[in-house]
Amino acid sequence: xxxxxxxxxxxxxxxxxxxxxxxxxxxxxxxxxxxxxxxxxxxxxxxxxxxxxxxxxxxxxxxxxxxxxxxxxxxxxxxxxxxxxxxxxxxxxxxxxxxxxxxxxxxxxxxxxxxxxxxxxxxxxxxxxxxxxxxxxxxxxxxxxxxxxxxxxxxxxxxxxxxxxx
Numbered sequence: 001x002x003x004x005x006x007x008x009x010x011x012x013x014x015x016x017x018x019x020x021x022x023x024x025x026x027x028x029x030x031x032x033x034x035x036x037x038x039x040x041x042x043x044x045x046x047x048x049x050x051x052x053x054x055x056x057x058x059x060x061x062x063x064x065x066x067x068x069x070x071x072x073x074x075x076x077x078x079x080x081x082x083x084x085x086x087x088x089x090x091x092x093x094x095x096x097x098x099x100x101x102x103x104x105x106x107x108x109x110x111x112x113x114x115x116x117x118x119x120x121x122x123x124x125x126x127x128x129x130x131x132x133x134x135x136x137x138x139x140x141x142x143x144x145x146x147x148x149x150x151x152x153x154x155x156x157x158x159x160x161x162x163x164x165x166x
Contacts, residue, residue, distance in 0.1 A: 002054065005070065008081070010124045025057075030057065039064035086129055
């Protein structure tokens with residue numbers, strides 16, 4: 001395991017799993033959100049550069065660059081948790097960020113009006129859960145990923161157990 005993508009719905013725990021995996025394996029961790037605006041030239045250039053590196057963990061699916069990263073990944077970890085689990089996690093995290101006024105990863109405290117934004121983490125997790133589930137299942141059907149190990153976790157306990165077993 002040297003080139004790993006951690007994918008899943010917003011709020012599923014991608015960053016937590018990626019961070020713990022990096023600690024356990026000493027692989028360099030790359031946060032997708034830090035690579036620029038999704039789909040931009042800057043983002044695609046950063047993804048292309050990452051694809052040439054020998055070792056990495058990408059925290060987040062490589063949207064707009066699937067064709068660049070997935071074929072070179074040797075491991076894809078897909079967090080496919082039930083919607084109630086995801087919503088509990090994203091709501092708990094968001095409330096902690098808002099009440100404590102402390103950022104967590106790419107998430108920052110926002111004003112109450114931000115909750116109406118369709119891209120607010122809670123709303124985004126709610127509306128995108130089904131799409132992320134379908135995308136994850138489709139990964140197992142891709143011929144260009146036949147040599148990659150694709151692991152689908154359906155519970156947080158399964159992901160924690162797998163990580164402990166490394």
